Amino acid sequence: QPEAQQPIAAPLRELPWAQLNFLHTTDIHGWWGGHLQEASFSADWGDYVSFAKHMRDKADAEGVDLLVVDTGDRVEGNAIYDSSKPRGKFTYEIAKEQHIDLISSGNHELYKADTAEGEYYHTVRDFQGSYLASNLDIYDPRTGYLEPLAPRYKKFTTKNQGIRVLAFGFIFDFTGNANNTVVTRVEDTVNEDWFKEALKDDDLDLIVVFGHVDIRSPEYAILFSTIRAAHNDLPIQFFGGHSHIRDYKIFDDKSVALESGRYMETLGFMSIDGLSTGGKDESAATPQKPVVTFSRRYIDNNLFSLRHHSGKDEKTFPTQYGLNVSKAIGDARDSLDLTKKYGCAPRDLWISRRPYPHKESILSWIEEEVLPDSIAESQRIKSGGKALVIQNTGAIRFDVFKGAFTKDTKFLVSPFTSPLRLIKDVPYKAASQVIKLLNNGGPILLEMMEANAFLQPPEVTAARFRPDLLSFAQSFESQSGGGGGGGGQSPMLAEVPALIPGYTTHDDAGIDGDDTVHSKIAFYNVPNCIQSAVGFDSNNKDEEPQTVDLMYNGFIQKWILMALQYIGQKYTSDDTEVYAQGESFTDIMTGWVEKHWASEGECPK
Numbered sequence: 015q016p017e018a019q020q021p022i023a024a025p026l027r028e029l030p031w032a033q034l035n036f037l038h039t040t041d042i043h044g045w046w047g048g049h050l051q052e053a054s055f056s057a058d059w060g061d062y063v064s065f066a067k068h069m070r071d072k073a074d075a076e077g078v079d080l081l082v083v084d085t086g087d088r089v090e091g092n093a094i095y096d097s098s099k100p101r102g103k104f105t106y107e108i109a110k111e112q113h114i115d116l117i118s119s120g121n122h123e124l125y126k127a128d129t130a131e132g133e134y135y136h137t138v139r140d141f142q143g144s145y146l147a148s149n150l151d152i153y154d155p156r157t158g159y160l161e162p163l164a165p166r167y168k169k170f171t172t173k174n175q176g177i178r179v180l181a182f183g184f185i186f187d188f189t190g191n192a193n194n195t196v197v198t199r200v201e202d203t204v205n206e207d208w209f210k211e212a213l214k215d216d217d218l219d220l221i222v223v224f225g226h227v228d229i230r231s232p233e234y235a236i237l238f239s240t241i242r243a244a245h246n247d248l249p250i251q252f253f254g255g256h257s258h259i260r261d262y263k264i265f266d267d268k269s270v271a272l273e274s275g276r277y278m279e280t281l282g283f284m285s286i287d288g289l290s291t292g293g294k295d296e297s298a299a300t301p302q303k304p305v306v307t308f309s310r311r312y313i314d315n316n317l318f319s320l321r322h323h324s325g326k327d328e329k330t331f332p333t334q335y336g337l338n339v340s341k342a343i344g345d346a347r348d349s350l351d352l353t354k355k356y357g358c359a360p361r362d363l364w365i366s367r368r369p370y371p372h373k374e375s376i377l378s379w380i381e382e383e384v385l386p387d388s389i390a391e392s393q394r395i396k397s398g399g400k401a402l403v404i405q406n407t408g409a410i411r412f413d414v415f416k417g418a419f420t421k422d423t424k425f426l427v428s429p430f431t432s433p434l435r436l437i438k439d440v441p442y443k444a445a446s447q448v449i450k451l452l453n454n455g456g457p458i459l460l461e462m463m464e465a466n467a468f469l470q471p472p473e474v475t476a477a478r479f480r481p482d483l484l485s486f487a488q489s490f491e492s493q494s495g496g497g498g499g500g501g502g503q504s505p506m507l508a509e510v511p512a513l514i515p516g517y518t519t520h521d522d523a524g525i526d527g528d529d530t531v532h533s534k535i536a537f538y539n540v541p542n543c544i545q546s547a548v549g550f551d552s553n554n555k556d557e558e559p560q561t562v563d564l565m566y567n568g569f570i571q572k573w574i575l576m577a578l579q580y581i582g583q584k585y586t587s588d589d590t591e592v593y594a595q596g597e598s599f600t601d602i603m604t605g606w607v608e609k610h611w612a613s614e615g616e617c618p619k
C-alpha cells in the first residue's frame with residue numbers, strides 16, 4: 015500500500031524447501047492491506063499473490079509441489095471488512111484473488127447469520143474444490159435444509175510429485191455460532207461413517223488436517239489419535255489457527271502441526287521430505303523413506319522477506335496480477351475513507367506488551383479514562399446515578415500507536431458491533447462480585463471452558479496450553495529497550511546488535527522457526543474483563559452506593575447473568591436494556607478520542 019512503511023533489512027533464515035511445500039495463513043481478520051504502521055508486516059494481500067506465484071513457479075521448476083492453505087477467520091477485525099456496507103463488500107472480492115488449495119471456516123465467519131450466509135454465497139463458491147467443512151453444516155438460505163457448508167473431505171494428487179493426499183477441513187468445537195449453522199463436535203465427527211470410510215484408503219501418501227483449531231487443543235489430539243490408529247505409519251500434517259500465535263507441535267516422528275499467527279503478520283512455510291508418491295503414473299511411484307523430514311518457517315510478511323525468499327528484487331517481485339490486487343485494496347481503503355483522523359494518540363498503548371495496569375496499557379486507558387469519562391456524560395449518572403461498567407478484554411483487538419487515530423485505528427482496536435447493555439439498580443454488594451467471578455477461576459470459568467468460549471484476547475487464551483509464552487517474572491522497569499519491550503531476551507539474541515523487536519518463537523522444534531532474527535518482545539497476561547466505577551470512587555468505603563447500574567459489553571451478557579445467578583440475583587435477559595439507543599463500545603471509544611485527543615493538522619511524531 016502506498017502509505018505502508020518501507021521494510022527494514024534484517025538477518026534472515028532460509029526457507030527449507032522439500033518435496034512437498036505449503037504456504038499457510040490464518041486469522042487474517044480482514045487485514046488485506048497489511049500493517050501500514052509496522053515495517054515488519056507491511057506487505058499486503060496483493061504482495062502475497064505475487065509471492066505465491068513466484069513460489070509456485072519455483073516449485074514447478076524444481077519438480078516439487080506447493081500448496082496454499084488458509085484456516086479461517088478472514089472476517090471481522092479490520093475496517094475493510096467491518097466498515098463496509100454491506101460488511102464484506104470488498105473482502106470476498108479481495109480474498110478470491112489468491113489461489114488457495116485448501117480453505118476452511120473460522121468462528122468469526124459464524125457468529126452472525128448473515129456472515130455465515132456471506133461465506134456460503136461467496137467464499138465457498140469462489141473456492142469450490144478447495145473449501146472443506148468436515149464438521150460444519152448450514153441451513154441452506156434458499157431451501158432451509160441443513161447441508162454441509164462444503165464437502166467434508168477431498169482426495170487429490172499433487173501436480174509434480176504425484177503425492178496422493180487425503181484432506182479434512184475442521185473448526186474447533188465452537189458453541190457461539192448463530193442458529194443458521196451447526197458445528198459437530200470433533201469427538202462425534204470422528205465416529206461418523208463418512209469419516210471412517212474416508213480413512214479406509216490404502217492408496218495414500220499423506221493426510222492433511224487443516225482447520226480453525228488450536229494445534230494443542232483436545233480436538234486435534236482426538237484427530238491425531240484416531241487417524242494414527244487407522245494408519246500407523248502414514249505422515250499426517252496438521253495446520254491450525256484461532257489462537258493468533260506462531261506455533262509448531264510434533265505429535266510423533268511422522269506427524270506435526272503448524273499454526274501461523276494472525277492479522278497477515280505471518281506467512282507460514284511448511285515442508286515435508288521423504289513421502290511416498292503414487293506417481294502421476296504407476297511406474298513413477300516411489301516408497302516412503304525410512305525418515306520423513308518436516309520443517310517449518312514463520313515468514314514476517316514484508317517485502318524484504320518476500321523478495322528474498324522468492325529470489326526477486328524490487329523490479330522483478332511484483333506481478334501485474336498482484337499489483338492489481340493491491341490497487342483494489344487501496345481503492346477500497348480510499349472509498350471507505352480510512353485515513354479520516356479523529357485525533358492524535360499521545361503515546362503507544364499495548365494490549366499485552368505492557369503489564370496491566372500500566373500507563374501504556376490500552377486496558378488501563380479504557381478502564382481509567384474512556385469508560386468513566388464517557389459514561390459520566392449519561393443522564394442517569396448526571397442525575398446522581400452510579401454504575402459499574404464491565405468490558406471483556408478480548409473485544410480489544412489491537413494496539414494503538416502514538417500518532418494519528420484514524421477510522422482505520424478505530425476498527426483495528428474495536429471492530430465488533432455489540433451494544434453496551436445494562437441492568438438498572440443492581441444491589442452493589444452483588445454487582446461488585448461479578449468481575450471477581452468472571453476473572454478469578456471458579457464455576458463461571460469452568461462453564462466458559464466447557465463452552466470453548468473465552469473473554470481474553472486469543473493469544474492470551476493460548477497461553478493456557480503454553481505458560482512459557484508469558485513474561486511473568488519481569489517488571490516493566492527492569493526490562494531493557496524501550497518501544498518494543500525487550501524483557502526476557504535469550505542470551506543468544508541479546509548479543510546480536512540492533513535487532514528489530516518482533517517474534518522470537520519457541521516451539522517444539524526449537525527457536526529457529528522465525529525467518530527474521532528479532533529481539534524479544536514482552537508478553538503479559540491480562541484478565542478476562544476490566545471494570546470502571548462511574549459516579550463514585552470504588553476504593554472509598556464511605557462512597558459505597560446501595561445500588562448501581564451494571565453495564566457491560568452485550569457480547570458477554572450470558573456470563574454476566576450467570577455470574578449474578580451464582581451470587582443469588584435472579585436476573586434474566588428481560589431485565590436488561592441497551593445503553594444509549596444501542597451505542598457500541600467502538601462508538602464510545604471514538605467519541606472519547608474526538609473529544610480528548612482532537613488536533614488540527616499533522617500529529618506530533
Ligand SMILES: Nc1ccn([C@@H]2O[C@H](COP(=O)(O)O)[C@@H](O)[C@H]2O)c(=O)n1
Nearest residue numbers: 256406408409430468469470471472569
Ligand atoms: N463479537 C465478538 C466476538 C469475539 N469477541 C472476543 O474475541 C475473543 C475471541 O476472538 P477469536 O478471534 O479467537 O475468535 C474472545 O475474547 C471474545 O470474547 C468479542 O468480544 N466480541
